[in-house]
Amino acid sequence: MVVFGCWRTWSRWRERVIETGNSGLPNFIALGKQKVPTGFNLVVAVIGRYEEFLATLPTDLHGECARQIARRFSVGCRTGEIYHGEGGHFAWLEQDHGADEQLEHFEGLKALFSAPLLVGGHMFDTNVHFGIDRNGQFDTLTRLNTALASASEALKSGRTIEQFEANRLANAPWELSLLARIDEGMRNGDIWLAYQPQWEFAESRISGAEALIRWNDPVRGPIRPDEFILQAERAGRIDALTYWVLEQAISSAEAMNALGSRFQMSVNLSAQLVDKPSLVSATSEIVLRRGIDCRLLTIEVTETASVYNRPAAIKNLLALKAMGFRLSIDDFGTGEASLCYLADLPSDELKLDRRFVSRMTTSDRDCKIVHSTINLAHALGQQVVAEGIEDITTFDMLRRLGCDLAQGYYIGRPETFEQLRARYLSFGRDGVKSFTSC
Numbered sequence: 001m002v003v004f005g006c007w008r009t010w011s012r013w014r015e016r017v018i019e020t021g022n023s024g025l026p027n028f029i030a031l032g033k034q035k036v037p038t039g040f041n042l043v044v045a046v047i048g049r050y051e052e053f054l055a056t057l058p059t060d061l062h063g064e065c066a067r068q069i070a071r072r073f074s075v076g077c078r079t080g081e082i083y084h085g086e087g088g089h090f091a092w093l094e095q096d097h098g099a100d101e102q103l104e105h106f107e108g109l110k111a112l113f114s115a116p117l118l119v120g121g122h123m124f125d126t127n128v129h130f131g132i133d134r135n136g137q138f139d140t141l142t143r144l145n146t147a148l149a150s151a152s153e154a155l156k157s158g159r160t161i162e163q164f165e166a167n168r169l170a171n172a173p174w175e176l177s178l179l180a181r182i183d184e185g186m187r188n189g190d191i192w193l194a195y196q197p198q199w200e201f202a203e204s205r206i207s208g209a210e211a212l213i214r215w216n217d218p219v220r221g222p223i224r225p226d227e228f229i230l231q232a233e234r235a236g237r238i239d240a241l242t243y244w245v246l247e248q249a250i251s252s253a254e255a256m257n258a259l260g261s262r263f264q265m266s267v268n269l270s271a272q273l274v275d276k277p278s279l280v281s282a283t284s285e286i287v288l289r290r291g292i293d294c295r296l297l298t299i300e301v302t303e304t305a306s307v308y309n310r311p312a313a314i315k316n317l318l319a320l321k322a323m324g325f326r327l328s329i330d331d332f333g334t335g336e337a338s339l340c341y342l343a344d345l346p347s348d349e350l351k352l353d354r355r356f357v358s359r360m361t362t363s364d365r366d367c368k369i370v371h372s373t374i375n376l377a378h379a380l381g382q383q384v385v386a387e388g389i390e391d392i393t394t395f396d397m398l399r400r401l402g403c404d405l406a407q408g409y410y411i412g413r414p415e416t417f418e419q420l421r422a423r424y425l426s427f428g429r430d431g432v433k434s435f436t437s438c
Contacts, residue, residue, distance in 0.1 A: 023066035025084035031091055032141040040093045042140070044131045044147040045073060045109070046155050050088025052309055053117075053124045055277060061120045066090075068117055076109040089148065096134060106130050106161050129154035130161045156233070156272070181217070182228075182237050186244050191215045193248050194414035197423060198264075198385060199406040201399050206424050208264030209256075210300070210407065211249040212414050213241070233272045242273055243282060250292045252417050256424065257296060263424075266298040266328065274301060275313040283320065294324030300351065302330045314344050321346060328385070333373065342380070350377045354388025354408070361393050371401050378402065 036042055047069060054062055070082040073090055083091045097105045110128055117124040131150030133143040154162040185191035193211045200207035215223045232238045245267055253265035273279055287294055299320055321327050326348040329341060333353050342350075352373060359366040370386070377384045386398050389408030398406060412423060 023063040023070075023084050025066060025070055025082060028083055028085040028089075028091065028144060031083040032144055034093070034140055036093055036136070036140050036143060038136060039096055041096050042091065042093055042133045042143045042147050043077070044085075044089055044091045044144070044151040045128050046131070046151040047088035047090070047113075048127045048129070048155065049124075049309060050126070051277060052312060053122075053126070057119060057122055061122075065117065065119045065124075068119060072112045073109065076112050085148075089151065091144065091147065102132075103161065110160055129159065132161060132163045134163065152233070182232060182241060185215055185217070186241075190217060191241075191244075193245065193252070193417070195252065195417060195420040196407060196414045197412040197420060198266075199411045201404060201406065205261070206411075206427050207262065208266065208298075208405070209252075209420055210266040210268075211245060211252065212268075213245055214414075229270070233270060238270045238272050239276070239278075239282070242267075242270060243286060246283065246286055246297075247290070249297065250286070250290050252420075253296050254292065255417070256421070259421075259424065262296070264296060264298055264326070266300050268300045268302075268330065271302060274316060275309040276316075277312070279316045280319045280323075284323065287323065295326065298326040298328050298349070300328045300330040301345075310344075317345055333369070347382060349383040349385055349404075351385045351387055351407075352403075357386045357388045357394060357398070357408075358390070361391075361397060367397070370398075370403075374402055 054065065057065060066084050070084065070090060073082050073092065074080060077092055077094050079092050079094060081092060085091065109130070113126055113128050117126065129151060131147040131152070131154055133147040133150070135143060135146070138146070150162040154160065182191065192214055194214050195209040195211055197206045198208040198210065199205070213225055213229070215225070215228050217223055229238070229241075232241050249265050249267045253263065256263035256265070287297075299317070301317065317327055327345060328349045328351055329345065329347050330351045331353045332342075332350040333356060350373065352370060356366050356370050356373075360370050361367075374384045383404040385405040385407055386403050387407050389395050389398065389406050389410045391410055394408075395406060395410055412420075415423070
């Protein structure tokens with residue numbers, strides 16, 4: 001009996017440790033074991049800039065920061081049990097307010113964060129976004145995952161609330177199992193890299209390629225990159241996906257450069273990752289382990305307003321440039337702050353968006369925009385890559401305007417590494433004649 005009593009006491013203690021975060025608040029493991037009462041919603045709140053603020057605090061104040069936030073939520077939603085997850089996520093159960101009162105309720109909760117947090121003498125201004133699950137037919141863990149996805153979507157879009165709508169329920173099993181599917185796809189080859197070649201006008205040769213992720217799911221077939229990348233961002237898997245792409249691109253860059261002439265490999269960096277504190281250290285670990293010359297790799301960053309912490313993003317990109325990576329501003333001219341981004345970021349190249357390139361042979365205005373952008377980039381010591389080239393007329397016009405690099409279906413469609421290598425060797429033997437006939 002004594003042994004059994006000790007074991008039962010130890011089991012209760014172990015359960016409390018597992019289900020309690022460093023803040024002393026119950027965590028999402030504990031929430032997942034709760035049964036949601038009928039007529040209750042599961043709400044997840046995400047705090048903007050939470051990790052950034054924690055980085056400025058001594059470690060012993062991290063728990064106090066979480067508890068202060070939880071107290072504000074507890075007052076606003078009148079519940080004593082607030083659950084604390086990772087990355088500034090908090091959750092609770094509350095009675096359904098109905099569609100009419102819902103927005104007013106959450107705007108009231110948001111107003112509680114109009115006053116800054118004060119933790120150990122450190123002041124912190126923030127905002128909050130909410131994800132709601134009202135689907136009583138799901139189990140608690142499923143509802144928690146859907147609310148998490150909705151909260152992340154609200155943060156990304158800048159909206160106060162997002163709800164896991166009924167029209168998304170058909171895709172729920174897919175979204176909620178995405179983590180395992182991505183890991184499996186990277187292991188078994190369902191997820192792979194395609195390479196679109198880039199033509200260098202000055203040397204009349206293929207001198208690089210952009211690595212583009214592809215997914216052929218055995219059940220759903222080919223999945224559009226913008227679809228599964230968005231889902232990966234929602235599920236928190238964009239980090240693993242990006243670093244996997246970097247590893248594969250390094251292998252391809254090494255193989256192409258072993259053929260002789262310098263070959264530049266470009267990879268895309270998600271706006272969801274560019275401002276993360278772990279980006280530089282994780283990237284550094286990969287390139288040091290692989291022993292790659294970072295100057296052979298170009299990081300493409302889309303000029304986008306969805307980068308939440310712009311100063312942190314610029315800091316990370318400067319650190320990557322200091323390591324030797326070339327920086328490229330992708331889709332230049334389509335963002336909300338093109339010139340600001342160009343001024344803040346010491347990039348090495350601009351990639352002209354295809355919507356300008358595709359119309360330049362029929363629109364004098366677009367042609368002048370392209371010409372002016374090329375001149376601006378060259379004045380700043382940068383190269384210009386034109387995307388979306390589909391015919392020889394556009395190709396020749398860009399050559400005359402002084403564009404540095406060309407990319408598009410006229411040069412080559414995205415293809416496997418073996419196809420890229422064969423194309424590269426073929427152009428090397430046959431020269432420009434082979435290219436202009438393609």
